Amino acid sequence: MSEILSLTRAARLIGVARTELQRKIQRGELVSHDGMVAVENLLVCYPDAQLEDTAESRRVAQIKERAFGKRVFERAMPDAEVLAARITELSKTLATSQGQVKQFNALLGRLWDKITEAESQLNAESLPMMENLKTWIRKEVDLAMEPGFVNPMAIKDTVLSIITAQVTVLPSKHDFLVEGHDSLLEAAMRSGIPLNYGCSGGNCGLCKARVLSGEVKKTRHHDFVISESEKNQGYILLCSNTAVSDVVIEAAVAGSVQDIPFQQISAHVKTMGPINEDMLLLHLQTPRTQRLRFLAGQSVTLRVGQSFSAELPIASCPCDDRNVLFHINRQSGNLFSDFVFDHLKQNDVVEIEGPQGEFILHEKSTRPFYFFAFDTGFAPIKSLIEHALSLEAEAIYLHWFGSGPTNIYLPNIAHAWRDALDNFHYEEHIAGFDLRSVNGKRAKTLIEKLNDINISDTNLLQGDIYIAGPEAAVCVAEQYFLDKGLPKTRISVASVK
Template sequence: MSQLLSLSRAARLVGVNRSELQKRVKQGELDAFDGMVTIDNLLASYPGVQLEDNTEYSRVLFIKERAFGKRVYERAMPDVETLATRVNELSRELTLSQTQARQFKILLDRLHAKFIDIESQCGTEAKDTMNSLKNWLTAEVKAAMEPDYPNPLAVRDNVLRVMAAHVTVLPSNHDFFIDGPDTILEAALRAGIPLNYGCSGGNCGLCKARVVTGQVKKTRFHDYVRTEADKRDGLFLMCSNTAVTDLVIEAAVAGGVQDIPFQQIPATVKLITNLTPEMALLHLQTPRTNRLRFLAGQSVTLTLGKSLKAVLAVASCPCDDRNILFHVHRMPGNLFSDYVFNRLKNHEVVEIEGPQGEFILHEKTSRPLYFIAFDMGFAPVKSLIEHAMSLEAAEAIHLYWIGSNDGSIYLPNVGRAWADALDNFHYTQMVADFDLSNPAGKRGESLKVLLQGMLKTHPEMTGGDIYIAGPQAPSRIAEQFFLDLGLSKTRVFSSD
């Protein structure tokens, strides 16, 4: 039987998103067995695939790196020891396959000789039958031994196994790849998988996991001391180890906001950038050993000094838990806002408390995702979209950014860049020409007209999941608009 591949590995091999394969499986265009596909079926669905054809994967990787604020775009190679171990493992498998092939050849030769022996003892009719069977076997063996062009996906899979280890997490069945020198925890977070962890620096031991199959290697020193029982049970720290071979581990994964602990972290200001005269980007950095664990879409409380506080949505992805981004709106007379725009300096300490809120991505669906951001509602939506990109599970992602005025859409190039880089991403920006925080009377009706126009252009919206963020009033109007269309509350989510 042809080799079975997980959807994540299969998607990488043919250079598409995992959601594209899920769509083909759902439509019956690609056979799957318990969530796995064969190399032969994959090649049949993508007959034109070439070894160097990884365009879509490269585009997704590029936009994810840009979206997540990575400074280095070139993927690092695994270290020499890890590469050597992976090559050695492939060599071992090749030797085993060659040994088995020789044994099968000996068995077939013996079977062929047995046929000849039986044929000599048979009558005419039975002899003809045995002769036909012998000739068939000879032809089949000859065909099997004929040199043939290798399946390009099988070749690429072997290369991938050297360059990146595939990790499966039990019992959640999440899976991801480890590229370069990343630890298991780093790679999982980058893939959007909220593994349980604490300090991420090897001090607390909360990221312990158990090896089921495969081999890990310690890449970073850690102060946490494993007990003898831990070692016997195959427990290791995900923040300090990488995968040498393909790996199956048992590890806890956050199932919701209830699994994320409340945290108090002294962060420092790394950068303040004025995006527009009315909007600033605040970049905070946490200590290396005390990072913020949160789910995409959640908010935190920021404290400047002893009394200046503000609750702000995190505008970045949980995949980078040390570099936390916020969008701060200029509000004259608001002490927190005034301080950020007029006095806050790099390296000042800002206390982070949280996270809080239940406006998070519901991951157990492959339906299209529709995000509606009113004004500053783009901050949590940006976090959700970056997380959705990490998961690569949504069939399509649509972003509608509705601003009170042109200046309210303060990062239009982000949505355009996503749309340019991803085939399944669609971006639309709209201007209401009135203050969305107060859509009373005719303004409320005008907002409904905007929503109706959106639905008329994209009637398939009712078949997806809808996420709405922004000021309370327009968010409630939009939420009720879609609920009135018959969508259930399990398909319409609001930050309000």
């Protein structure tokens, strides 16, 4: 049984976001030491914590699953060998505790013999004092041996330690849980942690990392050869191993766009279908051995037919790197757009090149995230929001501006987020004019709408601002926030055609 927990495991135990625990620590409501909390202190803050998930929390998990591809937590069990190893470790802990109890009882017996021996040598005046001491010892031993209150947090943590293992990444100090049959790489990606990798199939060796402590198990054959010297130092492939116990690994984590390599991938059209008359959802699937590595908010170049190409933002989360989504806008006379709408079909090959762009999430920021999407700017914004959700961001605000009602083309996704997640806030705004052409009176109208949002939300200027959409609208919005005194480092923009 673990008495000291990481914030990740503690948050999972009581069913709250990690950021909620961080806020309590900052306010002094929850005692912590070096990023760890005690089970007893958790119980003080959450005396009514439930052992099982409520129906509402399961509903939220299902919304998350539909929203950004993160698997519903279903207490998925690991394979038999891993499960047996974890139970064995728990049994060792139990055996150690039982041995300590036996030693304690033996010590009590010897202590009692010593007291009896000393009592025979005391004078009459000292005997009452010795009798009081013996009475106190009997009372304290009886209290110590009573079963007492059973801590539900401790029970749940014991179960959680059997079905999951915690992984800490150094030197970045990221941490995540490995569930079910996930490899270390898969679990990290589901948690929004961009570890270095390439094929994810054991061929390239880019996900090689060093195990500093804990036990791992190889779950998949890999062709990449790790030398005996490296094996002796603890090196493994993250894509081919899972965690048996809590593990600390040394691995690189992408912190900027410079850490993501340029890639060329031949993907296939898995599905494609209309969102409305002028918008199409394109779902590409990469080969199993060559997945697209990217950061949320980035773009790629797509090539179709003989030579038709376009740079498009990715509208999906990096947590599912094999299935990549795009929102294609019909543009009359545009060769790429015409080919996709009129000729592209399921299973056709689409070449992907990239990624590119620096419109990415500032993950280490403690400020709330404010997203402003103008028309098709929702595509990269959607990717950023899905990544923010996987990181359990403290507060997320989305304002979607449409030239007209049909330009807010996927409102149900945002509505689902808003209905299911307490930390997500969403508003729709109809401009009433083409957001690709914003000047003069139109610019003034857009500024007035932004100002209305600012007046109604006093926290807006305390957040990080992300703006995406047609260049004309993006420029007006960016300048508005600059004029309000926000530094450029807190405003991220992306132009989408």
